[in-house]
Amino acid sequence: MAGHSYRFGIEEEYFLADAETRGTPRRSVKPFHVEAAERLPEIGRELLQCQVEVCTPPSTEFGPAHDVLHRQRRQLGEIGREHGLMVFAAGTHPVADWARQLPTKGDRYRGILRDVGLAGRRSLICGMHVHVEVENPEHRVGLMNRLLPFQPLLFALSASSPFWQGKPTGLAAYRLSAFGELPRTGLPDLIATEEDYARYVRIMVNAGSIQDASFLWYSLRPSIKFPTLELRIADSCTRLDDALTIAALFRCLVRCVERRPDLNAGLTGVSRALAQENLWRAQRSGIEAELIDEASEQAFAFADMLDTVLSLIADDAEALGCRDTVEGAHRILRDGTSADRQIATFESARGVETSNRQALDAVVDWLAETTQGA
Secondary structure: OOOOOOOEEEEEEEEEEEOOOOOOOOOOOHHHHHHHHHHOOOOEEOOEOOEEEEEOOOEOOHHHHHHHHHHHHHHHHHHHHHOOEEEEOOOEOOOOOHHHOOEOOOHHHHHHHHHHOHHHHOOOEOEEEEEEEOOOHHHHHHHHHHHHHHHHHHHHHHOOEOEEOOEEOOOOEOHHHHHOOOOOOOOOOOOOOHHHHHHHHHHHHHOOOOOOHHHOOOOEEEOOOOOEEEEEEEEOOOOHHHHHHHHHHHHHHHHHHHHOOOOOOOOOHHHHHHHHHHHHHHHHHHHHOEEEEOOOOEEEEHHHHHHHHHHHOHHHHHHHOOHHHHOHHHHHHHHOOHHHHHHHHHHHHOEOOEOHHHHHHHHHHHHHHHHOOO
């Protein structure tokens, strides 16, 4: 284990918005996608045309990953301005109407929409995914189980979806509610062994429910392309430093559970139910949430739970050379999440002579500026 590098890669999804209305692009976004694909070969498409995805190459250091994502964000912003578009990272689009979105062309996307119907059209959401290469890929299902209790904390740090369809939701992170309309989402079930997981996938494929394991859209899963665990629970992070911090935390947690087979061993249905409750608390309150600790049967302030996790992975952060990046979690606590800043911007802009829509436009402006400002 001492020599394993735990390489990682980050995928980010962004929204496109009309630069004048801040809402759904009023004209075709095909020219944007064509130019973006020419200038950024690593770019990808998502389910809806108003979305775009980027990724980093496998890396062992967060400095190069920062530089890649920073360049991609800036270039997409420049291309967007040339086409009358804004580009921003958030879990939900504050003002866009899902009913006006056009799906991306392609057999995979047509198949998904045919399978899930209206729920797919309503999936106007963006997330961040983090791949971490494990030392023993054959043990990924067990690692997935034992990482389950940490997912609500990582999710809370990423919260960036307090608005939906032009309205405040009262939640720090609404994205999971919209995503939850799709099948095979949310926390993975506790599946005991790799053999059981393979059997589950085989049955689902044979029954015609999925084409392959990539159609299991859980918040954490073994990748079918790479020897990695893929974290999928995070909202798309408006601030690049937040994305890197969450990726570093996940990377350290993967190393920690792999070197400590005793950690979170023997989780039960109660463990998963408590993780689900913590996920709801994080969705509702973000970093203001109190999270339940199963061992003590008590709830603790988010800051206390974070300190416990940071102490747990201190040796891993040191070994992987990302201690400073991990410590960025304290900055998120101090400055607030993207959701906190969006809500503050909305409240500040809203006044006697300002409509809710104008205040939400100010939120979109903040999102676009902050996305490209790191």
